[in-house]
Amino acid sequence: MKQMLEYVHGNSIFHRLNPLIKLIWAFVTCVACFISSSHLFLLGVLLMTIVIAGISGVLGRAMGVFKALLVLGLFLMLFQLLFTPHGRVYFYILPGVPVTDLGLSFSLLLMLKMMAALSPLSLMLMLTPMNELLTAMTHNLRVPYRYAFVVVTALRFIPTFSQEMDQIMQAQRSRGHETDTRNPFKKVRVILPMCIPLLISSVRRVETMAISLETRGFCTGPRSCRKKLGFTLFDLLAIIIVVAVLLLSIAIG
Amino acid sequence: MIRFNNVSFSYDNCEELAVSNIHAHIDRGEFVGIIGPSGAGKSTLVNLINGVIPHHLKGDFYGEVLVCGKDTVESSCGEISHHVGSVFQDPESQMVSTVVEDEIAFGLENFNLPADEIENRMTDALKMAGIEHLRHESTAALSGGQKQRVTIAAAIALRPKILVLDEPTSELDPQGSRQVFKTLKRLNQEYGMTILIVEQKVMLLSEFCSRLMVMERGRIIMDGPVRQVLEHHDKLLELGINCPRVVTLTKLLKNASLYFGEFPVDVNEAESVIRRIMEGAYDQYSESDLSLQ
Ligand SMILES: Nc1ncnc2c1ncn2[C@@H]1O[C@H](COP(=O)(O)OP(=O)(O)O)[C@@H](O)[C@H]1O
Numbered sequence: 001m002k003q004m005l006e007y008v009h010g011n012s013i014f015h016r017l018n019p020l021i022k023l024i025w026a027f028v029t030c031v032a033c034f035i036s037s038s039h040l041f042l043l044g045v046l047l048m049t050i051v052i053a054g055i056s057g058v059l060g061r062a063m064g065v066f067k068a069l070l071v072l073g074l075f076l077m078l079f080q081l082l083f084t085p086h087g088r089v090y091f092y093i094l095p096g097v098p099v100t101d102l103g104l105s106f107s108l109l110l111m112l113k114m115m116a117a118l119s120p121l122s123l124m125l126m127l128t129p130m131n132e133l134l135t136a137m138t139h140n141l142r143v144p145y146r147y148a149f150v151v152v153t154a155l156r157f158i159p160t161f162s163q164e165m166d167q168i169m170q171a172q173r174s175r176g177h178e179t180d181t182r183n184p185f186k187k188v189r190v191i192l193p194m195c196i197p198l199l200i201s202s203v204r205r206v207e208t209m210a211i212s213l214e215t216r217g218f219c220t221g222p223r224s225c226r227k228k229l230g231f232t233l234f235d236l237l238a239i240i241i242v243v244a245v246l247l248l249s250i251a252i253g
Numbered sequence: 254m255i256r257f258n259n260v261s262f263s264y265d266n267c268e269e270l271a272v273s274n275i276h277a278h279i280d281r282g283e284f285v286g287i288i289g290p291s292g293a294g295k296s297t298l299v300n301l302i303n304g305v306i307p308h309h310l311k312g313d314f315y316g317e318v319l320v321c322g323k324d325t326v327e328s329s330c331g332e333i334s335h336h337v338g339s340v341f342q343d344p345e346s347q348m349v350s351t352v353v354e355d356e357i358a359f360g361l362e363n364f365n366l367p368a369d370e371i372e373n374r375m376t377d378a379l380k381m382a383g384i385e386h387l388r389h390e391s392t393a394a395l396s397g398g399q400k401q402r403v404t405i406a407a408a409i410a411l412r413p414k415i416l417v418l419d420e421p422t423s424e425l426d427p428q429g430s431r432q433v434f435k436t437l438k439r440l441n442q443e444y445g446m447t448i449l450i451v452e453q454k455v456m457l458l459s460e461f462c463s464r465l466m467v468m469e470r471g472r473i474i475m476d477g478p479v480r481q482v483l484e485h486h487d488k489l490l491e492l493g494i495n496c497p498r499v500v501t502l503t504k505l506l507k508n509a510s511l512y513f514g515e516f517p518v519d520v521n522e523a524e525s526v527i528r529r530i531m532e533g534a535y536d537q538y539s540e541s542d543l544s545l546q
Pocket residue numbers: 264265266267270271289290291292293294295296297298310
């Protein structure tokens with residue numbers, strides 16, 4: 001989880017792209033993928049995401065994201081497959097539960113949709129430093145600083161909590177609790193009781209952070225920004241491509 | 254600079270007073286060490302200065318705390334933050350950013366400083382804290398000690414008139430702790446920054462601070478120049494504070510009537526004391542002292 005949303009330092013063209021453009025790219029692609037019902041278009045978007053990840057040097061990380069999305073997608077696909085009785089029947093998985101051509105195409109579409117729509121969001125977070133994201137939100141999109149800060153801070157706490165969870169798990173394991181299990185139902189039963197200590201410690205952490213914010217002049221007046229984020233020719237090019245992708249998705253349908 | 258007028262405070266969910274009847278006056282440019290067993294009220298004392306009490310942590314507040322002449326109850330936490338920089342005990346949860354650089358720039362941007370000024374101060378603070386190489390690192394990947402250095406850098410970048418630090422070296426190795434103290438001493442001498450530091454390592458306090466406060470059960474039981482406080486070696490030991498070995502050694506020398514001067518506070522001073530003893534510099538004193546008995 002933590003590796004999917006964390007910024008990876010780098011200096012590629014995509015790293016240097018204006019954060020606003022990246023934000024727009026991620027959201028527009030997301031929307032376009034939900035509009036589209038073309039397998040080919042979705043595959044194209046997915047391919048584009050992979051290429052961007054490759055050029056930016058975060059392919060390894062991105063592959064982790066694709067893998068996780070694929071697992072989730074396969075689950076979704078299975079459900080969709082079992083609950084679409086229309087179309088030409090290929091065979092019966094269980095008595096009365098057919099696998100049809102429509103079901104197959106539909107569930108594949110769903111899976112592709114999810115992967116193509118969500119991976120750009122994750123990639124955007126990998127390629128954009130938090131503070132640039134914050135600047136784009138507050139300066140360009142006019143989101144009040146307070147609210148933009150909340151969004152970004154939620155992301156900042158992910159590694160903290162995952163570290164804490166690991167620690168609690170280890171503590172449990174050292175007391176002889178079994179925490180390694182492949183059975184998802186058992187896993188839930190193992191993890192649920194650990195959520196309480198996690199919750200308590202996170203409340204405390206958030207409190208300390210609120211204090212730290214306050215003693216460092218958070219929201220006491222106008223705020224400056226140390227990086228000027230300009231637009232380059234490449235930003236222009238990028239926005240044209242993004243718009244083209246959106247139009248294409250509408251055209252293909 | 255800082256004045257406590259008969260201050261007592263108890264937290265909302267706790268009957269007992271966390272600090273009681275605090276009278277103290279800290280002048281501009283002092284470097285004060287605060288020591289005492291855990292639960293003695295050290296953190297509470299520090300939080301009374303930076304306005305966290307009473308603005309964030311609620312409770313019953315008696316007396317008044319004046320920081321730069323202003324009552325902390327009357328000014329907001331944000332106003333106080335312009336004069337007082339703070340470093341808290343837990344380095345992990347006081348960090349607000351995912352990247353070291355952003356963490357240091359955070360306060361500077363809040364204070365609406367121009368971009369080039371931010372850049373200068375950031376470079377300066379990173380250098381002072383000895384973490385230039387971590388500038389672009391993710392804060393999540395740092396060790397506890399590195400996180401502590403980042404929080405210190407973030408505080409000194411703001412160049413506050415007063416800097417309060419609550420056990421800022423608890424996760425650092427001895428060498429790292431020493432370096433932090435050296436940096437603080439420099440800030441204290443070059444900028445006249447008033448510094449209050451809560452610290453368990455008494456050796457470092459005695460070497461770098463000009464004044465030592467010892468707290469126990471919510472009270473300041475000793476307060477004065479380092480050497481003077483260290484003379485109450487037995488009382489400190491009672492509180493579980495191991496005096497620096499040079500002090501223990503000097504005590505033994507004094508008990509054996511070999512030395513009568515001031516307490517040395519570091520190894521160099523102790524060395525010169527012992528050299529002089531060996532050269533017989535105090536022989537006359539010991540004879541006259543003996544003849545008195
Ligand atoms: N947030 C809090 N709420 C309630 N009681 C607290 C809180 N923080 C500290 N205390 C109590 O106040 C007393 C002094 O604590 P503290 O100032 O943290 O001591 P120290 O920093 O010297 O270890 C302790 O008895 C502690 O239990």
